[in-house]
Amino acid sequence: MTTAIAARPALSVSRLTVNYGLARALSDVSFDVAQGSCVAVLGANGAGKTTLARAITGLVPLREGKVLLDGQDITGWATHRIARLGVTHVPAERMILPGLSVLDNLRAAMRWAVPRNGRAAAIERAFERFPVLGSRAKQLAGTLSGGEQQMLSLARALAVPPKLVIADELSHGLAPMLVASVFEALAQIRAQGSTVVIIEQFVGAALELADEAVILRRGELAWSGPASVAGDQLAANYLE
Ligand SMILES: Nc1ncnc2c1ncn2[C@@H]1O[C@H](COP(=O)(O)OP(=O)(O)O)[C@@H](O)[C@H]1O
Ligand SMILES: [Mg+2]
Numbered sequence: 001m002t003t004a005i006a007a008r009p010a011l012s013v014s015r016l017t018v019n020y021g022l023a024r025a026l027s028d029v030s031f032d033v034a035q036g037s038c039v040a041v042l043g044a045n046g047a048g049k050t051t052l053a054r055a056i057t058g059l060v061p062l063r064e065g066k067v068l069l070d071g072q073d074i075t076g077w078a079t080h081r082i083a084r085l086g087v088t089h090v091p092a093e094r095m096i097l098p099g100l101s102v103l104d105n106l107r108a109a110m111r112w113a114v115p116r117n118g119r120a121a122a123i124e125r126a127f128e129r130f131p132v133l134g135s136r137a138k139q140l141a142g143t144l145s146g147g148e149q150q151m152l153s154l155a156r157a158l159a160v161p162p163k164l165v166i167a168d169e170l171s172h173g174l175a176p177m178l179v180a181s182v183f184e185a186l187a188q189i190r191a192q193g194s195t196v197v198i199i200e201q202f203v204g205a206a207l208e209l210a211d212e213a214v215i216l217r218r219g220e221l222a223w224s225g226p227a228s229v230a231g232d233q234l235a236a237n238y239l240e
Contacts, residue, residue, distance in 0.1 A: 010195035016065035038196040043216035086163030098142025109156035
C-alpha cells in the first residue's frame with residue numbers, strides 16, 4: 001500500500017507463514033501499512049487474522065517471512081522488545097486486572113511508560129475518551145460489564161500513545177454505543193499520528209476508518225485494495 005515514492009512503511013510484512021504444529025494458519029502473506037494510515041484486516045472466522053496479529057507481535061514463531069517496523073527488521077524478536085518500540089496489541093481477550101479499581105488499572109498501565117508528573121493528565125484524557133470509565137473510576141474492574149471491561153482494556157492500551165496499534169476484534173460482542181466509542185478512540189489515536197491495524201470479522205465501522213483493506217481467506221491474502229470497495233469484495237467473495 002505504498003507507492004514507489006512513499007516514505008518507509010510503518011509496518012511491512014512479507015511472505016509471513018505460520019504453522020500450528022502441522023496445520024498451516026498463515027501462508028505467504030505480504031502487505032505494507034503506510035505511516036499514519038489505517039488498514040483493516042478482514043476475513044471469515046478462522047481465516048488467520050488473529051494469527052497475523054500474533055505473528056507481527058512475536059507471540060507465535062514464524063515459519064517463514066519477515067516483519068519490518070519503520071524499516072527495522074524485528075523478525076523473531078520477543079514480544080516485550082517489540083512492545084518497547086511502540087507496538088500495542090489489543091487482543092480480543094480483555095487485558096485487565098480484575099482485582100484493581102478502574103483508576104488503578106489505568107495507573108498500572110502507565111507505570112513504566114508515563115512519567116509521574118504526566119499521569120494525572122493522561123488519566124483525565126482516558127476518562128474524556130471513555131466517559132463510562134470516568135463514572136466508575138473506583139469500581140473494581142472485575143465487576144464491570146463485559147463491554148466496560150473491553151473499554152478499560154482499550155483505555156489501558158492507549159494510555160501510552162502507541163506508534164502502531166493492532167486492535168483485534170474489539171467490537172466483538174459490544175453494544176452498538178460501545179462499538180461507536182471503540183472506533184472513536186481508534187480514530188483519535190490515529191489523528192494523533194499512530195498507525196492503526198484493525199482486525200474485524202464484520203466490517204461496518206472498520207472500513208469507515210480504514211484507508212486500505214486486506215482480506216485473508218484460509219490463511220492466504222485473498223485481496224487487498226482501497227477500504228471503500230473492500231466491503232463489497234468481502235461480502236461477494238470471501239465470507240465462507
Ligand atoms: N493455538 C492454536 N493452535 C492450533 N491451531 C490454531 C491455534 N490458534 C489458531 N489456530 C487455527 O489457525 C487458524 C486461524 O485462526 P485465527 O488466526 O484465530 O483466525 P481468525 O482470527 O481469522 O478467526 C484456524 O484454523 C484456527 O483453528
Ligand atoms: Mg481472531
